Amino acid sequence: MSTVHTTGTIAGAVEGRLVGRADLAITGLAGLDQAGPGALTFIRDRGFANQWRESKASAALVTEGVAVDGHDGSSRALIYVKNADLAMVKILGALAWKAEVPAAGVHASAVVDPTARIAPSARVGPMCIVGARTVVGEGCVLVSRVTLGADVEIGPGTTLHPGVVVYDRCTIGAQTVLHSNVNIGADGFGYVPAPDGRGLLKVPHIGTVSIGSGVEIGAGSCVDRGKFGATVIGDGAKIDNLVQIGHNVRVGRCAIVCGSTGLAGSVTVGDGAMIGGAVGVTDGISIGAGASIGAKSGVMCDVPAGETWTGLPAAPHLDQMRTWSAAKRLPEILRELRRLAKAARASGIEVEGAKIAEGKQSHGFGGID
Numbered sequence: 001m002s003t004v005h006t007t008g009t010i011a012g013a014v015e016g017r018l019v020g021r022a023d024l025a026i027t028g029l030a031g032l033d034q035a036g037p038g039a040l041t042f043i044r045d046r047g048f049a050n051q052w053r054e055s056k057a058s059a060a061l062v063t064e065g066v067a068v069d070g071h072d073g074s075s076r077a078l079i080y081v082k083n084a085d086l087a088m089v090k091i092l093g094a095l096a097w098k099a100e101v102p103a104a105g106v107h108a109s110a111v112v113d114p115t116a117r118i119a120p121s122a123r124v125g126p127m128c129i130v131g132a133r134t135v136v137g138e139g140c141v142l143v144s145r146v147t148l149g150a151d152v153e154i155g156p157g158t159t160l161h162p163g164v165v166v167y168d169r170c171t172i173g174a175q176t177v178l179h180s181n182v183n184i185g186a187d188g189f190g191y192v193p194a195p196d197g198r199g200l201l202k203v204p205h206i207g208t209v210s211i212g213s214g215v216e217i218g219a220g221s222c223v224d225r226g227k228f229g230a231t232v233i234g235d236g237a238k239i240d241n242l243v244q245i246g247h248n249v250r251v252g253r254c255a256i257v258c259g260s261t262g263l264a265g266s267v268t269v270g271d272g273a274m275i276g277g278a279v280g281v282t283d284g285i286s287i288g289a290g291a292s293i294g295a296k297s298g299v300m301c302d303v304p305a306g307e308t309w310t311g312l313p314a315a316p317h318l319d320q321m322r323t324w325s326a327a328k329r330l331p332e333i334l335r336e337l338r339r340l341a342k343a344a345r346a347s348g349i350e351v352e353g354a355k356i357a358e359g360k361q362s363h364g365f366g367g368i369d
Helices: 007-013 084-095 317-328 330-346
Strands: 017-020 039-043 059-063 077-081 191-193 200-202 208-211 230-233 308-310
Touching (some): 007 077, 007 084, 039 084, 077 084
Parallel strands (some): 039 059
């Protein structure tokens, strides 16, 4: 924060209820455990509130209803708001650094096809390439080294960061952000065995990609074009870094897809669904509106709307918790089975499966102590 604010001015900006000093200078933002004097932090629940006494922060945004013990209003300040996370977003937005963008117009080093249409207020930066018949809307920013193929459409106010590539015939809506090295419209991954059995035949992908308005796609992510028809990213969807979206996938409105996730071909993600990091979704699967998929899950069947699934293979979360709980007890259960098998044999009773219980399986893993 280059400008010094006070706890009083911040409370006014977020329409908060100030408890404590109004004249404390706030010069930075930090988490509770890292904050020092002059820092503003946030407390969203009781777990965070318990850390306030030990924190060095000068002030905190606190969600109304959360009790904060050990607060000394003579030396620090709490600013109570309806939602601490939303208030912090507002503060961050006001203080965010402004990225430098190229001047309006087309940079001398850019290569623009004569048939392309660049809006007067658009900014086309160094070493960008704009293909034939491509349209770049009002207020668009192509920061640098952006490549747009032929017949591409970029909606008003959209920003493409360095290294973005948009292949032929793909469309991107208004106020969308593509971060560095995003690739839109490469071929989908499709091959079939050759008739002679000696190779693979590439399946042509003649479709497109259609990205809605208000979308944000993180650095290094890829959205493949459809085999036929379009791969579609709905309005307001947020896609993290290093995400792979296969051909003919449909991501719904305001859905969230976290980093390192892979969506295979023809997957459907419903409106408002949330997919955690490093999730794999097999082709043709449907994830319902409002559903949540836990990190590192492997989704191999349809997920109903509104449900939370986790694990590999993914299943309803409560079912997985029961399975994991039982699995943790397997060594104990096997030890008990082995004891019972030995007792039964000593009594002259042969128990089916006794060899397994005693760890004498043919796979050679040995017994469990």
